Amino acid sequence: VSPAMAEVETYYLGCLAQASYLVHYKGVGVLIDPRRDGQLYLNHLANINVRLKGVVLTHLHADFVAGHADISAATGAPVFIGKNCDARSPHCPVIEGDRLGFGDGVFLEAIETPGHTMGCITWLLTEGGTVTQAFTGDTLFVGSIGPPDLVASMGTSVEALALAMYDTVHSKLKKLPDACVVHPCHASDNLSSTIGEEKANNQAFALEDKPAFLSFLTKGQHSAPAYFLSCVSLNKTGPPLLAASGACQLLPLMQTAEFFHRLTNCPSLDSVYKLDTREAGDFANSHVSGFLNFPMSNKGGVNELTPDKNEMHEGNFAVWVGRMVAMDVRMFVITAPGREREVFTRLGRVGMCNNVEGILDGGFQEQMVTYTGLGVARNTRLQPSEVPKAQESGEVILDVRTRNEFVCQKNGHLAGAYSAPVFELQSLAPELRKRFPGKSFVVYCRGGFRSAVASSILQAAGFTATDVVGGYAALQQALPEQTKNFETEGFLVESTQ
Numbered sequence: 001v002s003p004a005m006a007e008v009e010t011y012y013l014g015c016l017a018q019a020s021y022l023v024h025y026k027g028v029g030v031l032i033d034p035r036r037d038g039q040l041y042l043n044h045l046a047n048i049n050v051r052l053k054g055v056v057l058t059h060l061h062a063d064f065v066a067g068h069a070d071i072s073a074a075t076g077a078p079v080f081i082g083k084n085c086d087a088r089s090p091h092c093p094v095i096e097g098d099r100l101g102f103g104d105g106v107f108l109e110a111i112e113t114p115g116h117t118m119g120c121i122t123w124l125l126t127e128g129g130t131v132t133q134a135f136t137g138d139t140l141f142v143g144s145i146g147p148p149d150l151v152a153s154m155g156t157s158v159e160a161l162a163l164a165m166y167d168t169v170h171s172k173l174k175k176l177p178d179a180c181v182v183h184p185c186h187a188s189d190n191l192s193s194t195i196g197e198e199k200a201n202n203q204a205f206a207l208e209d210k211p212a213f214l215s216f217l218t219k220g221q222h223s224a225p226a227y228f229l230s231c232v233s234l235n236k237t238g239p240p241l242l243a244a245s246g247a248c249q250l251l252p253l254m255q256t257a258e259f260f261h262r263l264t265n266c267p268s269l270d271s272v273y274k275l276d277t278r279e280a281g282d283f284a285n286s287h288v289s290g291f292l293n294f295p296m297s298n299k300g301g302v303n304e305l306t307p308d309k310n311e312m313h314e315g316n317f318a319v320w321v322g323r324m325v326a327m328d329v330r331m332f333v334i335t336a337p338g339r340e341r342e343v344f345t346r347l348g349r350v351g352m353c354n355n356v357e358g359i360l361d362g363g364f365q366e367q368m369v370t371y372t373g374l375g376v377a378r379n380t381r382l383q384p385s386e387v388p389k390a391q392e393s394g395e396v397i398l399d400v401r402t403r404n405e406f407v408c409q410k411n412g413h414l415a416g417a418y419s420a421p422v423f424e425l426q427s428l429a430p431e432l433r434k435r436f437p438g439k440s441f442v443v444y445c446r447g448g449f450r451s452a453v454a455s456s457i458l459q460a461a462g463f464t465a466t467d468v469v470g471g472y473a474a475l476q477q478a479l480p481e482q483t484k485n486f487e488t489e490g491f492l493v494e495s496t497q
Helices: 039-047 068-075 159-175 195-202 210-218 226-237 257-265 280-285 317-324 340-348 365-369 383-394 422-435 448-461 471-478
Strands: 009-013 019-027 028-032 051-057 079-082 092-094 099-105 106-112 121-127 130-137 183-185 272-274 329-332 356-360 397-400 441-444 465-468
Touching: 019 130, 019 183, 019 356, 028 099, 039 356, 051 099, 068 079, 079 106, 099 121, 099 465, 159 195, 159 210, 183 195, 226 317, 257 329, 272 465, 280 448, 317 340, 317 448, 329 340, 340 356, 365 422, 383 397, 383 441, 383 465, 383 471, 422 448, 441 448, 441 471, 448 465, 465 471
Parallel strands: 028 051, 051 079, 079 092, 130 183, 272 329, 329 356, 397 441, 441 465
Antiparallel strands: 009 019, 019 028, 099 106, 106 121, 121 130
């Protein structure tokens, strides 16, 4: 008789590069690392007639707000989180050896795998006496391991986390069967791997020398975006409920007059972020002066009518808002008509929907400007072939990708461009005024999203700026010789990263 086999279903959300999983057997399921907007899970559970017996967090995530509270409220299923996470919301604390059983010898077993955080749990699926699958959260990825998360591990040193990860890799993960399938919480594209493949290809498994392992894991630690702290806090205390529980947060829709009255009468406009999430072309054609363009695109994995549980989307709009907008500001948002709930949902995934003071109901219309007192602005966008003429006329070219992208020996950058990463651009404004008085700017990034953000930031700060349609990928096609530059003289200031 062949051993009983559970089914594993994957839900991939590309805009966060985040995967969640449903493990089910004979009508009983456990949901692992759900995202915050959880209606698609409830729909799917109903469609396949599965009752949820548990919601699992592998750790307190820092890069997204999880949906454990919502799903638990909607289904009555208890939440399971590692004891060492010190979670404050209702949950069952998990320690090494705890099991969630399905019957017939099929069960999920917890092993403590600290290193990314001290509270990380990997859940092992056992079928027929064999560990067949491992749900590793942010401990083990395909080809890499989770770096120390100092935001979720306040009070723990990077060295202590790295030592814990060494023990996790070499004392626990290495001992799993080679055929055991690895299911990480994050991946850019490939979610398929096995422990055997990781032993063969993952550098962390090969580094048995402890000092070498610690150096490998702690080298190049970067500071975390501000929204990580908010996500950890919400995951620890339990975020406000959204739609899945039936206790939906009210959408802060405002009619035109109220929206602009509230905006222009804020006590301090310095504490307000004005966000226009329409596509870059629509924003360029006409927008309210002073608003910043973060194009939301059509790739956010929000489709309330027919949610695709395996969405392979990009469009990381919310990540960039979370990275660039301070957590204590209020946001007034303009979006395309019909996408008001989507923008609220996507901001909620990174813990920022509570920042939204108002969303303009019905979208932008130019005639509404009579209410604003702010005026209408327009800007041009350049095709790649038009960039050399702009350079010849004295316009300054800014590459708003990261510094590493700027000096990348594979792709390089446009000849004569200066490096001005988009997340540093607001602080670089004084340097730009000093070095390039009266100059206009042309900005580009890899594909066009960051340059749309950057050009709107510059315009709001009083500069004249345009962005390049299609970004550096289009420039490489149109100007192959001018994009073979790798010199590092284009840094405006020394890196602060």
